[in-house]
Amino acid sequence: MTLGVLMLVHTDLQRAEQVARHWIAAGCPVVIHVDAAVDRQTFKAFKANLSDATLVRFCKRHKCEWGMWGLVAASQSAAELMLASFEQVRHVFLASGSCLPLRPVSELTSYLDARPRTDFIESATTADVPWTVGGLEAERFTLRFPFSWKKHRYIFDKYVNLQRRLGFKRSVPKGLVPHMGSQWWCLTRQTLSAILQDPDRSTYDKYFRKVWIPDESYFQSLARLYSTSIESRSLTLSKFDHQGKPHIFYDDHLQLLRRSDCFVARKIWPRADRLYQAFLDQAQREPRHAEPNPAKIDRIFAKAVERRTIGRAGLYMQSRFLDQYWENGVSAAPYSVFQGFAELFEDFDTWLTAASGCQVHGHLFAPERAEFAGGQKIINGALSDSAKLRDHNPQGFLTNLIWNTRGGRQCFQYGPSDLQANNWFFAKDPNAQISIISGAWAIPLFKSNRNFAEIRKQAAKLQKIETDFLDVMRSPWAKARVRIWTMAEFIEAPMEPLQTVIDEIGKQTPRRLSEAPRMTDLTGFGQFLQNLKNQGMHPYLMGDFSVSSGETSDGKPPRKPYLVQ
Incomplete structure (x- = not known):
């Protein structure tokens, strides 16, 4: 028991249960956080369905809104319960209810056993991050964001503009360098416990509560303070479009996901029965012992983004209409x-x-x-x-x-x-x-x-x-x-x-x-x-025509010399 899994569950609880049982069947304990927005009756039914699983725990529930502190609080609560309940766990893997293991769990545990001191977390400074969408890079750490971007967009924008006009700027806690990266990480017990038990945790938590999208910066920044060996990459395959929205994987992405050699992928469509059947059936899978390499499929995603944004020259439709900044030729042919x-x-x-x-x-x-x-x-x-x-x-x-x-x-x-x-x-x-x-x-x-x-x-x-x-x-x-x-x-x-x-x-x-x-x-x-x-109208576009222009002595228009070869 060297790997523990934290699952943040929001919807499609039946799929989350299926994946949780897949993890524990391989001997991995699982701590599940269920969004507080899920009604109590549904939560109780979900918890009862997993009551027979001795390696499953449920942590304190938090309300999770996109871009808000609740996602970090949920990860903290789940991680604290994992570390307290399962002392043998050496690596803690954060996943969501829509994540799906792509390779046998034994391959992931073997991979981590060979790297016992390595933390896998995407962590880059704002100057080195090319994927931010929305114009808030360094400002997400220097302004305050108490309002939900999705639910209160108007107030969110007005408050940001107000802070800019007033020249407001928050101070970053001493010794902390803000980093950003994927929300989905795999940290060692030493690094994770150091983050959760830090004497200055209350200071860090207070600061990150008002950071925009803190789930992409809290652990990514604090891991830099304590980790002795960071691999700045995620073991979870997650792709995003040009607007920063995650790509959803469907049944017809089966071969694409296999080609990536990644251990876990998100975001899987809950009704992708073929994907769940293919990847959760251990008996039909052979170990590959390959290094995760999402770059193998990057070209396909880049092509998809190109087709989505600039499309085919001269082709317009409801799903991709003309945009003067993305257009790929305004017409289809000369x-x-x-x-x-x-x-x-x-x-x-x-x-x-x-x-x-x-x-x-x-x-x-x-x-x-x-x-x-x-x-x-x-x-x-x-x-x-x-x-x-x-x-x-x-x-x-x-x-x-x-x-x-x-x-x-x-x-x-x-x-x-x-x-x-x-x-x-x-x-x-x-x-x-x-x-x-x-x-x-x-x-x-x-x-x-x-x-x-x-x-x-x-x-x-x-x-x-x-x-x-x-x-x-x-x-x-x-x-x-x-x-x-x-x-x-x-x-x-x-x-x-x-x-x-x-x-x-x-x-x-x-x-x-x-x-x-x-x-x-x-x-x-x-x-x-x-x-x-x-009559007072000056016709100037015709050029210089004299009164007798176009006339000959016999009143017929002059013949022009044509060259014949």
Whole structure:
């Protein structure tokens, strides 16, 4: 009898009883602390069920709240009873009711017998602890925390802020260096008795009562005063997610737990019948005599945390929505946005489809409907062309479209008449290729048969919208590949920018374009812009158009030289 076990039990008492019997079957005495929050009738029934176990004791009960002193008090009471009742115990192992031995108890006792003077307790200074969550590292030892973080979060935060403003700072007891680590330890009788019988224990207890999460610092700090040999690690496998919450092990973690070679694991799901059956059945297990090595499975947990926090690029769901600090790519695949091309060129969609091999949509964010390629009403992922559904979550509409059409590049038209809710999304998305012919929105107005007063008013509105859009695209925070041409600049030599855009899409083998899409007739467009100026509206986004721009002596638009290879 060299190993004694302390069990802190809160819920699922039937599993705690099962594990307790497993410990005593191997000759290990067990002292059980049952949370005072458990009702008296349930406690009496649990105690009666173990009345036949001579190696089981029940200690004084304390109310245990997360982050509060009760967990330390429970450990103290259980440890005092263990040391007083079982003199042969050399090592004391602290566990919870949800802990499960992964290897035969005989292997653990043999391991500890080979290290009779070694204390196994994770113990590191605050400067060396990378896992604290919540911003309270050194402050947990210098401020007072009388309020429960879980039950009284508002008061907890207000009281912390008040102490910071007042410059309040507690003094650490002389000679004590605060350390932190896992709550689950295995201490020698000498070290544990020295902590519990220290003449200054009342001073230490008074100090740690108002420390935040004292169960992760009380024994971890005091063990440094008395231990002659500390292994700063826990013999219990416990993994935590990015929010500091413990991972729960289920039946499908069976092989993972076996691979760790750890002696004990927490936190086990109480209905993981397969785990309890596999690890508590001594007859089917062979001794391995391996050093506990949780690093074997660290890669899997790191991958799980990565998937949980940053997910897959462009995939959003209820369990993992976009977070600007964790995002792993805002969209799932590259896509292209064209502004002004459909206005300047006739049948641009058809030409681009043939030239690039991509799926080319119309104006996906047009006011009336989403103009899917081929006039489709429903597209991959059951996305509807309904403007009402799209406008409820424009970003979700776009990311769903790109996710559901992975493997094929999506191209679509955009303009100042469209819904502008995704402008910053476009700009910050490295997958976005945005090509803009500024001022091309004026062409439909030029060709429209509307009163000029209405045209002037609409032109002023569209110019302002496009100006704001261009400001976003030129932002220093923009990560998209953005190319901007004025309309006058573009029509002077359209082949070069079109070739650049097609090469960048890269869907097909790069080749020189043999033809360009047919440009719309711009006869009279220069005079149209001058008329806008005469009416008090200054159209500056188109570039420098003279009154006769786009006209020849016969009244036809000039032909542009196209290079054919």
